[in-house]
Amino acid sequence: MGDGAAAVLFRLIGLQVIKSASQGGFGEAVTRKEDRRLVTGRGRYVDDVRPPNVAYAAFCRTDIAHARIVSIDISTAREGPGVIDILTGADVVADGLGDIPCESIPPAITKGIWHRTPFPVLVHDRVMAIGDPVAVVIAETRRQAADAAELIEVEYEELRVVATLEAALEPNAPLVYEDAPGNLCFDISIGDVAATEAAFAAAAHVVELATRQPRVAHASMEPRGAVGEYDIRNERFTLTTSTQNPHGVRRLLAEHVLKLPAHKVRVVADDVGGGFGLKGRLFPEEAVVLWASRRTGHPVKWIASRTESFLTDYHGRDQMAAGRIALDDQGRVLGLKVDTCHNLGCRLAPAGGVSPFLTARMVTGPYAVPAAHVQVKGAYSNTRSTTSYRGAGRPEATFFIERILDKAAQVLSIDPVEIRRRNLVKAEQMPFKNALLDTYDCGEFQAVLDKALKVANWSGFEARKKASEKDGKLRGRGLCCFIEVAAISNERMEVRFDPSGRATILAGTFSHGQGHETIYAQMVSDWLGVPFDEIGFVDGDTDQVSHGGGTYASRSITVGGSALRFACDEIIEKARRIAAWMLAADAADISFDQGIFALANTNKSVTLPDAAKAAYRPMGFPVELGVGLEAVGYYSASPQNYPNGCHIAEVEIDPDFGTVLVDRYVAVDDVGFVANPLLLEGQLHGSVAQGIGPALFERVIYDESGQLLTAAFTEYGMPRAHHMPDIAGDVHPVPTKTNPLGVKGGAEMGTIAAPPTILQAIEDAIDYPQRGEFPFPALSQIIIEARRAGGSQTA
Amino acid sequence: MTKQIATFKVNGRTREAIVEPHMLLVDVLRDHLGLTGTKRACASGNCGACTVLADGIPICSCLTLAVRAQDRELTTVEGLVDSQGNLHPLQKAFITHCASQCGYCTAGMLMSASALLNADPRPTEEDVKRSISGNLCRCTGYVKIVEAILDAANEMTDAKEIPA
Secondary structure (H helix, E strand, O other): OOOOOOOOOOOOHHHEOOOOOOOOOEEEOOHHHHHHHHHHHOOOHHOOOOOOEEEEEEEEEOOOOOEEEEEEEEEHHHOOOOOOEEHHHHHHHHHHOOOOOOOOHHHHHHHHOOOOOOOOOOOOOOOOOOOOOEEEEEOHHHHHHHHHHHOOOEEEEEEEOOOOOOHHHOOOOOOOOOOHHHEEEEEEEEEHHHHHHHHHHHOOEEEEEEEEEEEEOOOOOOOOOOEEEEEEOEEEEEEEEOOOOOOHHHHHHHHHOOOOOOOEEEEOOOOOOOOOOOOOOOOHHHHHHHHHHHHHHHOOEOOOOOOHHHHHEEEEEEEEEEHHHHHOOOOOOOEEEEEEEEEOOOOOOOOHHHHHHHHHHHHOOOOOOOEEEEEEEEOOOOOOOOOOOOOOHHHHHHHHHHHHHHHHHHHOOOOOHEEEEEEEEOHHHHHHOOOOOOEEOOOHHHHHHHHHHHHHOOHHHHHHHHHHHHHHOOOOOOOOOOOEEEEEOOOEEEEEOOEEEEEEEEEOOOOOOHHHHHHHHHHHHHHHHHHHHHOEEOOOOOOOOOOOOOOOOHHHHHHHHHHHHHHHHHHHHHHHHHHHHHHOOOHHHEEEEEEEEOOOOOOEEHHHHHHHHOOOOOOEEEEEHOEEEEEEEEOOOOOOOEEEEEEEEEEEOOOOOOOOOEEEEEEEEEEEOOOOOOHHHHHHHHHHHHHHHHHOOOOEEEEEOEEEEEOOOOOOOOOHHOOOOOEEEEEOOOOOOOOOOOOOOOHHHHHHHHHHHHHHHHHHHHOOOOOOOOOOOOHHHHHHHOOOOOHHHHO | OEEEEEEEEEEEEEEEEEEOOOEEEEHHHHHHHHOOOOOOOOOOOOOOEEEEOOOOOOOOOOEEEEHHOOOOEOOHHHHHOOOOOOOOHHHHHHHHOOOOOOOHHHHHHHHHHHHHHOOOOOHHHHHHHHHOOOOOOOOOHHHHHHHHHHHHHHHHHHHHHHOO
16 A cells, blocks of 8 residues: 555556556556546447347326326327337236335334335326326337327326425325325434433523525436346346446345346446436336336337436435534533434435435534434425435535534634634544444544645635625635545455456446546555556446445445455465465465565565466366465445545625625545545545535425426536636545545545535625525525625625 | 438548438437447537537537538547547546546537637637536536646647647
């Protein structure tokens, strides 16, 4: 392993990377192996896959948010040109296809007490949100399928609609499920009620706040899509799909929907055009294309239109929190009580519980809060299911604690920096058991804060504010301290040498833009001393990779990297025995360094590739050393790790139009050991963009009848190039000892930190009287109205 | 809907395809001519993933009827490499700056940027941001894309200014 985050940028001349001795090492800023194919248009995404004889699927979807299906008439549609077959929910029932389960409600917290929802792949009785699929047309062309789907006539009996989280929680709200009173799926408490009440009783100040997270769309650039192929000869299914988790999709498909041995199902993902949590588990359409392929004898392809994506992709966030914070007269936090409720949508998505429970776990943030109590609820509504969206719960938690600290700072007349400084967990308190469920193993939060203030030239703000005033602009600043929890579950990584002596990594994680092919090759190149460029890589194919957990929750470098480390260690030990045999020596006398096994006190040596080649000799190689050279490494993220940081934003507001320019953005992050600074920077920039969007304009809106008003890029605000500030990123690495690499998650910092940071800066710019309470997203019209209401502040 | 044989000039080659009048250029490029580097992500002209050049001008191939593109010189991302297969300076700069993550918007970004650099070899940062204002990216936050385009502009200008 390298000894720091050395930024070594390699310059390209033609296509040849200039090589140095350390080229490709773990920790260096190496350019990506993936990019040659991506910049030349040779990436392969689902819509680029077109098997011979492929037919196309188009779904008939409800345009009513909540209704009972009275009848479906497919007779006209069936006569449409090119139509091969039409399948409905009744066919799903007749063929015995199972439901998609939710497996992500944490049993340790809920003790299994939560309401289950049916999740059929085509709805046969009751549609529960606009966009629910009721039938599918298989036709020879995309257009024929879409045209025929329009001809399907569905008679509905409309039911009362619960269109928002607020509506779901109304005392006399219609019930989305008769057996879920109050429209609640779960209502769980964590923390210490008595200790928290005692803290409030002893408090000098109590500050209250309610926050509301808008619903957002993941909006991956590649829409969801799937190609299903049934091989009648082998009675096997192959699904090519846009996913983050091929083995997870296969398991849910085989075990729950198709009810087959998993070996009868192969799931393949090539390049995937963005996920952000959306594509972590199974979607109904992925099951339908396989089933339709078996029924029709054609490979069946479905690609979501953009409107279909907005309607049927699971959404993110959509949460409200209300709580109180108890403080002493010095602004030190004594206790925290939070009630949080998440809109789960119309049925539980396969990863439906992740965000609510992570919100609850992480709501005390990086602060030494002595007592806390969180009530976490999940509610149903006639909206699309919600799932993890980049950050998953940590943005919601961070938003609440940061905003209530801002309000407390105002109430107690303490500087926003100072109130944080007084409450951050100190380095000497590590490991720190927080008042809820987690123990932070390491971190230097005060040092991170100090570094961020320095990088941001915090003290130079007044001069910049004056300069903005000269231009007729209002400048404000905000900061946010945060902690997240990263990496989850176990992982399996394999290193396999082939008879040419070259290594291939078989990854159980799945890269969908993160650059794993590069980072894992950096590791293997470093640890095994084999050339970076010669390392092969396979992920995203359940036939080639025997098991894996996919990629989400900033897990891959921790669990994939650590498992890979153990696989490489085993390769070295196996190859050492091979080298010993080749040198007719004792393995104990053989050292390994930079790809070479050397026999002590001699000039005899064997390279690792030569040892690997020897292991494939058909005769003469001792069978007790096996055949070939390969190894599997395993790792489980228990405990998890705790990336943290401090972000600072300055905004400039045009007082006439209420438009917000995020002018400067500083991020200092502790992601532990930095695997590749170039890729980390990319994760920072991208996550900041995904924080700026919701802070300023991104939101999914349903009207009161459950119609989606944001079903196109013209209606749903997406950050564009001109929305992005200058970003100064820096790191303060405190390597964790919880994994052998010292790495922490490094992919979600901006989505977590940017919204509260920017909101605080907006309040500062317009001198908003109720700090912590500015509505989210901070639309221009709200800013203008707030200034009008405040009246006094002028540029 | 009558099918017809249409002739396209794409990436310096003349190609024929059987098309119907309603067909969009993006679908003909991808499904009929095998040029799948051009992406379809919104099919409504809002995201720029399908951007190609027609006579050097960036157009949304998802808003263009294929039959209307017949008499124009089309360039797709596959046409950015030179005849020896060497990468375009923009492609090299995208690699050096790590300006792709998932890669789905990359072709559209490259085509918008190449149109800019053809028209204006010395763009400012603002010019670059404007040139890709119709291109959405969900992964990168645009920072490295803008850097890469500016870097490629410098590279290309420097190359031109070397005296013959």
